Amino acid sequence: MVDMPAQERLGLDIKRAEQELIAAKQVAVRAAGLTVPQYAALFALAGNPGISGAALARACLVTPQAMTVVLKNLEERGLVERTPHPWHRNVLETRLTEPGRVALETADARAVVIERAIADEFDDEERDTLRALLARCGEAIRRASSEL
Amino acid sequence: MVDMPAQERLGLDIKRAEQELIAAKQVAVRAAGLTVPQYAALFALAGNPGISGAALARACLVTPQAMTVVLKNLEERGLVERTPHPWHRNVLETRLTEPGRVALETADARAVVIERAIADEFDDEERDTLRALLARCGEAIRRASSEL
DNA sequence: GGGACGATATCAAAGCTTTGATGATTATCA
DNA sequence: TGATAATCATCAAAGCTTTGATATCGTCCC
Known part of the structure; x- marks a missing residue:
């Protein structure tokens, strides 16, 4: 059927590792009432107060539309607040609220357990x-993509 | 805020690599009119004709519910067919149709380019x-998860 | 000033995923 | 035989993601 056996495809190993990672993180942050994308957004937000939704999307490696959905859910629950930028009227500044900061710390305390285990x-x-x-995987992928 | 700087978190590197991989594969298999989950299902199906939906879900590392949705879309487009198992009346045997086999080969020819680039x-x-x-990442994650 | 360009936000459609719950069927074993 | 357990399929709700298209706003340059 194919000219490349599944055993040679390193992509499966990467995918498996990432899937185990995200599944574990999902369990970790759920205790704080967060999903992984919500946790990622709050995490990036903590380090960049007032960032725009589009910039936040770039930081989290998702599309702006995907981030809009995440922010909408976070805002409905009062974990973030979005206010119009004073100069750029087209930009919404997004910031953590106090409940958002608490949720992030609760989630991060558990997520760090996973990251710490990997680091150790x-x-x-x-x-x-x-x-x-x-990193070389990424380079190879980009190289192959450009000539696809 | 946190007791672990982002630079130390290896999870981000794994996630980035997987994200680049899946994005590249998405572009690759889209030329065959398939999504990555659809491609994965057809790929597993090609090696296991007549497999059950639940078993296919395990092979693709997703939940049975997620696989149900994927199979529903594939069946509507005539790329797979599901017939009742002669003995186990509760099981639906799933098989590739000829159009499904063609779509898989078209998609795989392009997906292999990505995997080949990584291998090379x-x-x-x-x-x-x-x-x-x-693999050690996976072990560490499982170890940490069990004591979460 | 005015137009091109880039960035931002948002609507819409389609699809994937998870958790939770339910019902049906088959296998196992006392 | 009958009860328990395991497997399979499915409904439902909530959320995430992508692609595509549209409208607004700010900057740059002629």
Whole structure:
């Protein structure tokens, strides 16, 4: 059927690792009443108060439309607030509310357990190696995409 | 805010790599009129004719409910057919149709370009290293999840 | 000033995913 | 045989994501 056996496809290994990661994080942040995308948005928001929705989308690696949905749900629950930018009338400044900050800290305390476990699994050299190999994956993917 | 800087969180690197991978594959299989989940289902189906929806879901690492939606869309377009199992009346046997096989081959020809580029980026030792490091990630995640 | 350009936000449609719950069927075992 | 457990399919609700299209606003440059 295909000219490449499934065992050779590294993509499956990456996907499996990411899927285990996101599943674990989902369980972790759910205790704070958050989804993973909501947690990611709040996390980025904490480091960039007043950021625009489009910029937040870029930070979270999703489309602006996807981020709009996430922000809508977060705003309905009072975890973020969006106010018109004083100069750029077309921009909505988004900020964490106090309940949003609390939710983020609750979720992050549990999410860090996962990240800490991964970090502790490797020494510095191994960590750098994994990072470098994943980065080369990205380069190869981009290279292949451009000539698709 | 947090006791772990974002730079130390390896999860972001894994997520980024997977996101680039899935985005590239999305572009690749779209030429065949398929989504990535549809492509994954057809791919697994090609190797396991007559498999049940639940088993297919396990093979694709999704829930049975998610697979139901994917199969419904594939069936509406005539790419798969589902027939009652002769003995187990509760099971629907799913098989590729001829148009489904054609779509899969068209999609796979392009998806392989991505996987081939990744495979060619590494020599055997690097590939084994990446696999091993990702596997250890999975172990660490499962270990942390169990005590969450 | 006025037009091109880029960034922002938003509406709409289609599809995927998860959690939770339900009902039907088959297998296992006392 | 009859009860328990496991498997399968499905309905429902909520949320995320993408692609495509549209409207507004600010900046740059002629």
